[in-house]
Amino acid sequence: MSSLTAIRTESKARDLEEKKNQERKRNVLVLIARYLQDQGYFDSTERLQDESNVSLQRLDAADNVDLLNIVQEYEEHYDMKFGKKPKLVRKLGGEIESAAIQAALPGLKANSKTRGVRPVASAGSGGSRAASDDENSSHNAEKAARARRMAGVPGAAMKSSALSAVQRRLGARDGSSGMLPPPAPSSTGDSGRPSSGKGKSKPSSAGGDNGSDVGAKEDGLSLDGGGLGLDIGGTKVEPSKRSDKNPKPGGSGEGGEDPDDFFERRVLKPLPDFGCSETRELAATIQRDIYLENPNVRWGHVAGLDTAKKLLKEAVVMPHKYPQFFHGLLTPWKGILLYGPPGTGKTMLARAVATECKTTFFNISASTIVSKWRGDSEKLVRVLFDLARYHAPSTIFMDEIDALMSSRDGAGEHEASRRMKTELLVQMDGLAKTDDLVFVLAATNLPWELDMAMLRRLEKRILVPLPNEVAREAMHRSLLAPHCLDEGIGFKELAQQTEGYSGSDVMLLCKEMAMRPLRRLLAQVEDDAGQPNPHAVMEIGPITAADVQLAQASSKPSARLLAEKYEKWSAEYGEDGASR
Numbered sequence: 001m002s003s004l005t006a007i008r009t010e011s012k013a014r015d016l017e018e019k020k021n022q023e024r025k026r027n028v029l030v031l032i033a034r035y036l037q038d039q040g041y042f043d044s045t046e047r048l049q050d051e052s053n054v055s056l057q058r059l060d061a062a063d064n065v066d067l068l069n070i071v072q073e074y075e076e077h078y079d080m081k082f083g084k085k086p087k088l089v090r091k092l093g094g095e096i097e098s099a100a101i102q103a104a105l106p107g108l109k110a111n112s113k114t115r116g117v118r119p120v121a122s123a124g125s126g127g128s129r130a131a132s133d134d135e136n137s138s139h140n141a142e143k144a145a146r147a148r149r150m151a152g153v154p155g156a157a158m159k160s161s162a163l164s165a166v167q168r169r170l171g172a173r174d175g176s177s178g179m180l181p182p183p184a185p186s187s188t189g190d191s192g193r194p195s196s197g198k199g200k201s202k203p204s205s206a207g208g209d210n211g212s213d214v215g216a217k218e219d220g221l222s223l224d225g226g227g228l229g230l231d232i233g234g235t236k237v238e239p240s241k242r243s244d245k246n247p248k249p250g251g252s253g254e255g256g257e258d259p260d261d262f263f264e265r266r267v268l269k270p271l272p273d274f275g276c277s278e279t280r281e282l283a284a285t286i287q288r289d290i291y292l293e294n295p296n297v298r299w300g301h302v303a304g305l306d307t308a309k310k311l312l313k314e315a316v317v318m319p320h321k322y323p324q325f326f327h328g329l330l331t332p333w334k335g336i337l338l339y340g341p342p343g344t345g346k347t348m349l350a351r352a353v354a355t356e357c358k359t360t361f362f363n364i365s366a367s368t369i370v371s372k373w374r375g376d377s378e379k380l381v382r383v384l385f386d387l388a389r390y391h392a393p394s395t396i397f398m399d400e401i402d403a404l405m406s407s408r409d410g411a412g413e414h415e416a417s418r419r420m421k422t423e424l425l426v427q428m429d430g431l432a433k434t435d436d437l438v439f440v441l442a443a444t445n446l447p448w449e450l451d452m453a454m455l456r457r458l459e460k461r462i463l464v465p466l467p468n469e470v471a472r473e474a475m476h477r478s479l480l481a482p483h484c485l486d487e488g489i490g491f492k493e494l495a496q497q498t499e500g501y502s503g504s505d506v507m508l509l510c511k512e513m514a515m516r517p518l519r520r521l522l523a524q525v526e527d528d529a530g531q532p533n534p535h536a537v538m539e540i541g542p543i544t545a546a547d548v549q550l551a552q553a554s555s556k557p558s559a560r561l562l563a564e565k566y567e568k569w570s571a572e573y574g575e576d577g578a579s580r
């Protein structure tokens, strides 16, 4: 008798536990649905409600409860208990995992579509929910197994972590659990991180004390053998082992994704509901120009230009760090113009802003805004500023702004272009009158062509001049650091010999110097018929004084003659001509 009671009690306890579990699962789904809805992931919310049969019409998160709070409280609790932050999300790595996921997703996505799988039982069938949950997990396991097969990975070879990663990703893509941000916009012209070819060779003795870290990495000045398997400056470079740590934006899909990049990629809020599909399309166009990846240009990578850096920090970085100081008369600058000869680092400075400030960075070029459809450019400008406010704090970088905002006096100017310019001015005015954390950074080589009204709205106008001797020396040092130089070649002399060169000229000159020893090597690697030379010594020799001379003779400072014109304009309209 007593054993029957015990059995009943046990069974009751089990039922109760099961009920609690079901309640927990349902609550998690409600909280996720609420979170997605609040963040504006409307399609995902709908899909989740549809698949899970949880409806925010009938159940909602209790007052003052949301997922972020819960996560925060869990973190604090964990920290108090164990003295460290909990690890809630982990990076996925390994070729097997990503290959399996990449290979599996398209097929599986199509598959689940055709089958129209609804993982959770329909309304009112509470009793069948557990069964349906089981069905769901076995369904996921089946998907994962298929992922494995499609990726051609033998079951035993696939790590269990990879399996669960696939499961989790599949669940997220299907909307059945977890969440992924909206798909990252595809690659746009210049909007990504610059390629970072890393010179793999040992530092030369001459450049050993490389005090500056000027952006050799950003320059794509990678002379690491280009897949030839060469020994450059002492380090063997195997083509198959080369890894591009800085893939082009949007290149996540093809060629394998660096998990670090994926992890660091900015998660954007989904587009707001603009009400009409036309505006939504325009917004999607603009959104593609937002930097999702860190361009990885630090202030220290930009040689010289101290005044420009100081003002940019004051305008964008400090107001975010210390907002308490920036109000009233001290509201942050809303518009800055960088002007100066070509190749002096204006775009680099903008990238440094994007790297160093955690604002949403819109990299806008004239081609984004200028539309062949009349009226669209004007709307694009409006949507751009709306989006910037929506994603605030934001920085709108307009490169070559003269192409957008040249003077409006031209008699032959089209009405649509005029309206676009007026809209840009109106939007800039709007910024000045509000506390919106949106900042416009513009750059041009032709400041004298800018519309005067625009110039007035770009409150700070900073000359980005040709680099002075100290900056040129730092650039030479940094760019040539991975290469061997013959004794007697001094960076100071190299800097003195390049008076009038822009930063980009110096970069090209250094590249030419470094190419010369490589050319000598290449000439003996193969014979004229393209047959490899077995006796070739696969080592790049040092840069000689003759290489330097010949490279200098073949390079020309491109902007020397323009310098005076900028100084003159600067004296009239600029902020400070002493920004070298």
Ligand SMILES: Nc1ncnc2c1ncn2[C@@H]1O[C@H](COP(=O)(O)OP(=O)(O)OP(=O)(O)O)[C@@H](O)[C@H]1O
Pocket (backbone or CB within 6 Å): 214, 215, 218, 219, 301, 302, 303, 304, 305, 341, 342, 343, 344, 345, 346, 347, 348, 349, 444, 445, 467, 471, 475, 502, 503, 504, 505, 507
């Ligand atoms: N101050 C600098 N420090 C380090 N590198 C520089 C500097 N200025 C220019 N460079 C080099 O020149 C390249 C071109 O610079 P950048 O694109 O920033 O010039 P820019 O002023 O925007 O030119 P443009 O006006 O033609 O667009 C950079 O990628 C970098 O390699």
